Each structure stands twice: as structure tokens, then as C-alpha cells.
Amino acid sequence: MAGAEFSDAAVPRELLRRRAYNLRWAQQPDDVIPLTAADSDFPVSPAVRERLTQFVADGLFNYGPPEGLPEFRATLAQWYTERRGVPYEPTAVLATDSAAAAMTVVARASLAPGDEVLIPDPVDFLFEHAIRRAGAIPVRVPLAPKTTATDYVAALGARLTSRTRMVWLCNPHNPWGTVPTRRWLQAVARWAVRHRLRLLSDEVWADITYPPHRCTSVAALAPEIAAQTVTIYGFSKNFALAGLRVGAVLCTDPTWREEIVTAADVRSTAAGVSVLSQVAAVAAMQAGEPWLAEFLSHLRKQRDLVLGRLRRWPGVATRPPQGTFVAFPDLSRLDPDAEHLCQHFEHKAKVALVPGSPRWFGPGAAGHVRISFATSREILTEAFDRLDPVVFELASGR
Numbered sequence: 001m002a003g004a005e006f007s008d009a010a011v012p013r014e015l016l017r018r019r020a021y022n023l024r025w026a027q028q029p030d031d032v033i034p035l036t037a038a039d040s041d042f043p044v045s046p047a048v049r050e051r052l053t054q055f056v057a058d059g060l061f062n063y064g065p066p067e068g069l070p071e072f073r074a075t076l077a078q079w080y081t082e083r084r085g086v087p088y089e090p091t092a093v094l095a096t097d098s099a100a101a102a103m104t105v106v107a108r109a110s111l112a113p114g115d116e117v118l119i120p121d122p123v124d125f126l127f128e129h130a131i132r133r134a135g136a137i138p139v140r141v142p143l144a145p146k147t148t149a150t151d152y153v154a155a156l157g158a159r160l161t162s163r164t165r166m167v168w169l170c171n172p173h174n175p176w177g178t179v180p181t182r183r184w185l186q187a188v189a190r191w192a193v194r195h196r197l198r199l200l201s202d203e204v205w206a207d208i209t210y211p212p213h214r215c216t217s218v219a220a221l222a223p224e225i226a227a228q229t230v231t232i233y234g235f236s237k238n239f240a241l242a243g244l245r246v247g248a249v250l251c252t253d254p255t256w257r258e259e260i261v262t263a264a265d266v267r268s269t270a271a272g273v274s275v276l277s278q279v280a281a282v283a284a285m286q287a288g289e290p291w292l293a294e295f296l297s298h299l300r301k302q303r304d305l306v307l308g309r310l311r312r313w314p315g316v317a318t319r320p321p322q323g324t325f326v327a328f329p330d331l332s333r334l335d336p337d338a339e340h341l342c343q344h345f346e347h348k349a350k351v352a353l354v355p356g357s358p359r360w361f362g363p364g365a366a367g368h369v370r371i372s373f374a375t376s377r378e379i380l381t382e383a384f385d386r387l388d389p390v391v392f393e394l395a396s397g398r
């Protein structure tokens with residue numbers, strides 16, 4: 001039956017309570033619904049399960065090549081060529097154990113202590129984390145859904161110093177859910193190239209967009225931009241493989257790539273990506289597209305459900321996400337302290353959300369709350385049914 005993969009019955013709540021960590025089911029009290037970390041509640045595609053089952057049945061788990069299995073590198077290069085119009089060669093691909101790890105490896109390879117990196121404010125905490133782990137300094141550039149390229153470039157320029165080395169972009173953007181247009185990206189990337197700054201484009205959300213919005217790869221903009229850009233990619237959002245920890249760095253510059261491979265420490269075998277995880281990612285790219293299309297159609301309905309429910313809340317402003325499976329409403333009229341508000345929601349409504357606090361997204365997230373909606377219609381409806389009375393009580397000032 002079409003859509004059965006994403007029916008209410010498809011979410012195995014009891015199993016999630018034992019298996020889903022990172023602020024989710026397994027880490028919450030039994031009566032709490034976690035719309036927290038951006039991780040799907042649905043089992044992965046049949047194509048991935050079948051390929052893994054076959055691989056396990058073969059019984060061979062030997063060392064893989066340091067930079068990734070040949071089929072992983074070739075399939076990802078082809079995937080990027082076909083879907084995003086970036087003609088990556090397999091040699092451009094380095095397998096990493098997650099998009100998060102890919103960012104830390106690029107930071108370690110590309111930055112020296114005291115170097116500065118221009119990042120959006122707000123943005124996922126991993127940006128700041130990766131840069132600080134390299135001893136470098138994240139410099140925040142205010143970004144709102146309506147920030148024009150001209151304004152963003154001006155804000156970048158105002159923060160440019162002799163220590164600035166890179167510009168990092170979240171494309172599509174977590175938590176805003178915006179999908180930057182080609183023009184917007186072009187203006188920003190051209191500015192970076194003109195100032196001899198390297199670019200990092202985190203495209204872990206690239207496949208989760210809602211028409212007419214589409215992710216444009218920064219490396220697809222122009223050859224001179226591609227030469228200065230690394231792309232970060234992953235399989236946690238599009239194919240629900242978060243626990244398999246698999247992602248990649250894509251980089252065309254051979255010297256820079258070599259530095260990244262060295263920083264990753266894969267040739268010593270001290271680091272490296274599980275072959276099983278790479279096999280899952282290959283299966284997802286080769287045979288998971290029909291599942292991904294169903295997932296997107298489910299997510300679109302979930303997004304509309306969230307928007308419809310948020311519209312009923314008095315004084316709450318939100319914009320429809322153009323991509324990602326998170327909504328990021330401004331709830332400051334209910335409570336300007338988002339940490340406090342989320343504690344209140346968890347206590348009173350038994351729904352866990354991510355507060356827009358500096359530790360998660362930066363100061364620019366103040367007053368907002370992030371709601372992940374990659375769950376079933378039933379669970380999302382139940383969460384809003386629980387939140388409504390608490391919100392109305394707060395709004396009425398009681």
C-alpha cells in the first residue's frame with residue numbers, strides 16, 4: 001500500500017524507547033514525546049535493509065580502504081553529479097563517520113589556532129563545535145529567513161579581519177528551514193572567493209526540500225567557486241541512517257583534499273568508517289529514491305500539520321520551512337526564555353522540544369523553539385493536542 005512506510009503504525013514506539021538516543025525516546029521519561037533531535041522515527045528503506053542483510057549473510061567484515069569503499073566513493077560522486085550538477089570524481093570523496101565528523105576533520109585540516117570563520121547566527125551547534133575543536137574562532141553573522149544576499153555580504157564584510165579564513169554555510173539551513181537560492185549563494189560565494197576565503201557548504205539537508213525550493217550546491221555555482229569549496233554530506237536526514245554514522249567530505253582540490261585525509265587519520269586505521277555503514281549508504285543512493293520520495297511526501301504533510309497547529313497559537317510567528325524537517329517558531333510572546341519555556345512544556349505537556357538557546361544555535365535563536373516533525377501524523381497530532389492547553393494558558397497570562 002502506498003504510504004504504508006510512513007503510516008502511524010510504522011513508528012515502532014516501544015523499540016524507539018530502547019534505541020533512539022540523542023535527546024530522543026530512549027533518553028526521555030516514558031510519558032514524554034520527543035520532537036527534539038532531527039532524527040526520523042521511521043525504519044529505513046527496504047532497499048537498505050535488504051542490502052545490509054545480504055552483506056551480513058556473506059560474513060566478511062575485512063578492513064576497507066582508508067578513504068572509503070570504491071563503490072561508496074563512486075556512487076556518491078555520481079549521486080552529486082546527477083542530483084546537484086557537480087561533476088565530482090570518486091577521488092573527490094572521503095568517507096567520514098558522519099557529517100558532524102566531516103566538519104571537524106575539515107576544520108582540523110584547514111584552520112590554525114586563532115583563525116576566524118564566518119558562520120551564520122543562528123545555526124546548528126556543530127558549526128561552532130567543529131571550529132572551536134580546531135582552536136579557531138567562530139564569528140557569527142546574523143541570518144534571518146529574509147536576510148538578502150546584499151545584507152549578508154555586507155554583514156560578512158563588516159566582520160572580515162586579517163585572521164578570517166573561511167565562510168561556512170548551512171545549505172539548507174538548520175534551524176530556519178530556509179533553502180538559499182542560487183543567486184543568494186552566488187553573491188556570498190563570489191564575495192568569499194574575491195577575499196581568498198575558502199567555503200564550506202554543509203549539505204546534509206540537501207535532499208529534504210519542498211517544491212518549488214531546491215538545494216543548489218555551492219560547488220555547482222562556478223569552477224572557481226568549486227575549487228575553493230568543500231561540501232559536507234551525510235545520510236542521517238535523507239535516509240534515516242543517523243546511528244550508522246556515515247557521511248562524507250567532497251573536495252576537488254588535490255592539495256586541500258590530501259590535508260583533509262591526513263587530518264582524518266584514516267591511513268593509520270586509527271579512524272575509518274564502518275564498511276557496513278558505507279554499504280547502507282550505497283544501497284540508499286542506488287535503490288532508496290522511491291522511499292525518499294515517499295518520505296518527502298509524508299514530511300510535506302507533516303510540515304503543513306505543524307504550520308496549521310502553530311497558526312492557532314496566539315501571537316506566534318512562524319515561516320513555512322522550505323526544506324529540512326524542523327520548524328522554528330518564535331514563541332517569545334509566550335516566554336522570552338526558550339530554555340524555561342521548553343522545561344515548562346516538558347513538565348506540563350510531556351513534549352520535549354529544543355530551545356533556541358545559544359548552546360544549540362547561537363544568540364540569534366533567542367525566543368525560538370525547534371520542533372522536529374519526522375514522526376507519524378498520530379504522534380505529531382498528540383504532541384500538539386498536549387501542547388495546546390499549556391500554550392493557551394500561558395497566552396492568557398495565567
Ligand SMILES: Cc1ncc(COP(=O)(O)O)c(C=O)c1O
Nearest residue numbers: 038098099100124174204234236
Ligand atoms: C546542519 C547539520 N549538519 C550536520 C548534522 C549532523 O549530521 P550527522 O548525523 O551526519 O553527523 C546535522 C544534524 O542535525 C545538521 O543539522
